[in-house]
Amino acid sequence: MGTILEIKDLNIEFHDHSVPETVVFDFSMQLQEGEIVGIVGESGSGKTMTALAIAGLLSRHDITKKGQIIFKEQDLLICKRSILREFQGKDISMIFQEPMTSLNPVRKIGWQVEESLRLHENLTKEELKKRAIDALREVELPEPEKIYRQYPHQLSGGMRQRVMIASAMICNPKILIADEATTALDVTIQAQIVQLLKRLNSKKNTAILFISHDLSLVRKLCTKVIVMQNGHIVERGNTEDIYQNPQEVYTKQLIAAIPKCEKNFE
Amino acid sequence: MSEKTHGVKTMRKSEKEQAAKRINYNLRIGAVITITMCVFILIGFVYTPYNPEAMDETQKLAGISWHHFLGCDNFGRDIFSRVLKGSGTTLLVATGTILIGTGAGIILGALTGYYGGWLDEILMRINDAIFAFPSILLALVFISLLGTGTVNIVIALGIAFIPSFARIVRSEFLRCKNMDYVKQAKLIGAGDLRIMFVHILPNTLPVLLSSVMIGFNNAVLAEAGMSYLGIGVQPPFASLGRMLSEAQAYLFTRPGYALSIGIFIILLVLGFGLLGEGIKELK
Numbered sequence: 338m339g340t341i342l343e344i345k346d347l348n349i350e351f352h353d354h355s356v357p358e359t360v361v362f363d364f365s366m367q368l369q370e371g372e373i374v375g376i377v378g379e380s381g382s383g384k385t386m387t388a389l390a391i392a393g394l395l396s397r398h399d400i401t402k403k404g405q406i407i408f409k410e411q412d413l414l415i416c417k418r419s420i421l422r423e424f425q426g427k428d429i430s431m432i433f434q435e436p437m438t439s440l441n442p443v444r445k446i447g448w449q450v451e452e453s454l455r456l457h458e459n460l461t462k463e464e465l466k467k468r469a470i471d472a473l474r475e476v477e478l479p480e481p482e483k484i485y486r487q488y489p490h491q492l493s494g495g496m497r498q499r500v501m502i503a504s505a506m507i508c509n510p511k512i513l514i515a516d517e518a519t520t521a522l523d524v525t526i527q528a529q530i531v532q533l534l535k536r537l538n539s540k541k542n543t544a545i546l547f548i549s550h551d552l553s554l555v556r557k558l559c560t561k562v563i564v565m566q567n568g569h570i571v572e573r574g575n576t577e578d579i580y581q582n583p584q585e586v587y588t589k590q591l592i593a594a595i596p597k598c599e600k601n602f603e
Numbered sequence: 604m605s606e607k608t609h610g611v612k613t614m615r616k617s618e619k620e621q622a623a624k625r626i627n628y629n630l631r632i633g634a635v636i637t638i639t640m641c642v643f644i645l646i647g648f649v650y651t652p653y654n655p656e657a658m659d660e661t662q663k664l665a666g667i668s669w670h671h672f673l674g675c676d677n678f679g680r681d682i683f684s685r686v687l688k689g690s691g692t693t694l695l696v697a698t699g700t701i702l703i704g705t706g707a708g709i710i711l712g713a714l715t716g717y718y719g720g721w722l723d724e725i726l727m728r729i730n731d732a733i734f735a736f737p738s739i740l741l742a743l744v745f746i747s748l749l750g751t752g753t754v755n756i757v758i759a760l761g762i763a764f765i766p767s768f769a770r771i772v773r774s775e776f777l778r779c780k781n782m783d784y785v786k787q788a789k790l791i792g793a794g795d796l797r798i799m800f801v802h803i804l805p806n807t808l809p810v811l812l813s814s815v816m817i818g819f820n821n822a823v824l825a826e827a828g829m830s831y832l833g834i835g836v837q838p839p840f841a842s843l844g845r846m847l848s849e850a851q852a853y854l855f856t857r858p859g860y861a862l863s864i865g866i867f868i869i870l871l872v873l874g875f876g877l878l879g880e881g882i883k884e885l886k
């Protein structure tokens with residue numbers, strides 16, 4: 338297992354107010370091939386900003402980024418946009434919290450799932466369709482041929498999130514970033530999606546960066562966990578170590594906040 | 604699958620039922636009128652009962668008869684044939700105008716709405732300045748620069764129509780560009796042009812289409828107005844506006860002449876107007 342992503346001293350600073358505001362301080366981490374790492378922390382702790390920086394979506398001129406994000410010997414923060422776009426969707430994918438709005442309302446599901454293939458690989462129409470239907474089947478959607486021809490409004494939230502995962506995974510990326518990917522779903526479906534991510538991870542060896550509020554889900558899925566507060570990393574380590582034996586007060590509070598009934602869940 | 608929760612299902616059903624109850628009369632009536640008119644006009648391109656330019660001394664200002672449905676004009680030309688041909692000309696001018704106006708409007712609106720910044724500032728201030736003039740006045744200016752003629756009137760009206768379309772497209776792009784699905788498209792490495800024209804543009808279609816219909820109306824009326832003033836389509840070609848100006852001399856002796864032309868203009872405009880409203884209701 339080698340390191341595929343290395344983040345060194347990432348700082349993210351906003352300049353759209355009179356005083357610059359730093360929202361992420363000296364964030365460093367390494368992601369190994371095929372590993373699942375969780376990032377937890379309260380609202381506003383900078384999880385999404387970190388994820389967007391890795392995915393290359395923080396290109397606004399009023400945001401300053403310092404540090405390095407090394408992927409395939411390229412620093413994603415300073416490399417050319419064309420190189421970054423090569424990686425986006427093909428090697429690094431991301432799914433968001435809102436499955437209801439992440440799909441284009443006027444395009445068919447099939448078209449949207451195919452889109453990253455269309456951008457990154459030269460395939461014929463039939464090959465595209467076959468890959469898209471395979472991808473839909475892989476995320477355990479019933480009747481993938483039918484869903485291929487449907488529009489987003491015809492699907493439920495859980496189904497849409499599966500579609501999002503299918504389109505994120507269709508190019509077999511090295512890294513999948515899931516930012517609160519289960520938060521908008523109900524509890525049983527959350528568990529199903531987590532199971533699905535786990536299966537995809539072991540089948541395709543995709544490393545997953547799983548961002549969540551929900552510590553019980555993180556515990557089920559992740560081998561390592563990073564705890565963030567106000568833009569700082571307060572604690573990190575193997576998931577079980579941290580759950581059994583948290584060092585920091587903040588981590589203890591987070592763990593204490595897990596509802597007790599979660600213990601008999603599953 | 605447990606994912607299909609009951610609440611979502613019943614809500615969707617009732618929405619569908621509601622939509623079915625509200626019959627979209629605008630769309631239906633508009634479509635019927637427009638299709639009928641278009642069929643007439645298309646027939647007029649290949650067949651008219653008489654040569655619309657042929658003069659018949661013996662039929663000068665003839666009344667309505669079996670031979671001449673709408674009578675004849677002061678030169679003895681068959682009015683029905685001329686109206687068919689003339690609506691065709693008017694429709695072509697309006698189509699050309701809309702093509703230029705929407706084409707340039709979409710490009711300008713997409714660029715300014717999507718990128719924003721100084722490009723947006725400059726282009727939109729110019730746009731505002733042009734928009735401040737009534738489009739017919741602007742077209743008059745262009746005509747005086749380009750000279751009269753059917754092609755020139757299309758160019759002039761087309762340019763005059765760009766600002767209003769650019770505005771509509773720009774506001775739609777402003778609305779769409781921060782949507783999650785655009786973020787998603789960026790995320791998988793789609794280029795700006797692809798995001799603009801493949802991902803966002805189809806989402807602006809309902810609004811765009813209904814404003815195209817309204818623009819179409821304005822173009823029909825503008826052509827009629829300019830030809831009426833004598834700076835549009837030139838004789839011997841027929842266009843509805845031209846014929847209206849010819850007909851006004853006989854308003855009292857042959858009211859049917861002006862009336863039949865007016866009715867054609869109204870039907871054209873009404874059909875497209877209702878279609879536009881109907882499309883807006885579809886959403």
Ligand SMILES: Nc1ncnc2c1ncn2[C@@H]1O[C@H](COP(=O)(O)OP(=O)(O)OP(=O)(O)O)[C@@H](O)[C@H]1O
Nearest residue numbers: 351353358360378379380381382383384385386387
């Ligand atoms: N445009 C902006 N200007 C200034 N600060 C911003 C801006 N956008 C976000 N922030 C700040 O960045 C910080 C981190 O936000 P981020 O979205 O990363 O939090 P998060 O950990 O993902 O929270 P949540 O769990 O609610 O998703 C927040 O404190 C927020 O106030």
Ligand SMILES: [Mg+2]
Nearest residue numbers: 384385516517
């Ligand atoms: Mg967040």
